[in-house]
Amino acid sequence: MTGPRHDPDMIRPYVRTGGQNRPSRDVRLETVLIAASGPTERLGPDARRVMRLFAGGRGGLAVADIAAALELPPSTVRILVSSLMDSGHLTSPAPVQEGRPGLDLLEEVLRGLRELV
């Protein structure tokens, strides 16, 4: 692998996330996020890196996309993102449904996949 890498052991996740070790809300790997508003000066370095991805309104990203783009562990990104949602910096156009996915979502995915073949 080329390019600079963060050694995940160098900084413990709870340091990266300002002491939190679990997300404050139900944020999943596939949760889609878009930028809302709010000043970013007071955010920690990793939270600012997350927000920089959303600068310029280029579109939404899911938690997994953020983890891949910033080379951060997905567990860390879930916590960062939940804090950024709490502070109003990020919002989700596709809010998480509680529990197991419902029949309507399954039917939509099925319809979408059938359109491909």
Add this chain to the structure above:
Amino acid sequence: MDSANWSDQPAVHYLAPAVTRSAKIVVAGAFGVGKTTFVGSVSEVTPLRMEEPITQASVGVDDLRGTPHKTTTTVAMDFGRIHLLDDRLVLYLFGTPGQTRFRPLWEGLTEGALGALVLADARDLEGSHEVLSLLEEQQTPYAVAINVFPDAPRYPLHEVRQALALDPDTPLAECDARDRRSCVYALITLIEHLTARHAPAPLVEPRP
């Protein structure tokens, strides 16, 4: 994945503005079974990689100083995604290693997942038992697809079903992980199964 594909600042692919919903399917299986190939065949972006460090206490080693040995393993997960229904819906596919030692990772992966597609290699069906146990333990519904490697022998599916000890209603299909159409059909088989599980039970409730 070829290391030459990695650059300092990998291109970020943003989602379509029309996206209002997202869903995820776990593509699970033993090492080398073709998970990333499958994800790459379906995905509209080159599979991306996430890395999660997992700290575990060493098994079977007692430290005389009273502090258990801890080892950190980094688990790599490749994932892809595809926009569906005129970009209103985005489906994520997470390739997931099937070893029990990665259990801590599985909760975050399977939570909220539609279900799992288990890829298996007919030459090493034994290797799939661990992932099937994990899914059953987590009550994640699944279907199984045999990745038809060109040099692998073909076995009758009823024998494969028996060797994997699958429930009679668990779908078992064959697919070619290199072929997009074949992979999409395997996913359709899974979702049809999941949809059928949602069918309302016959109304036999007693009247008040």
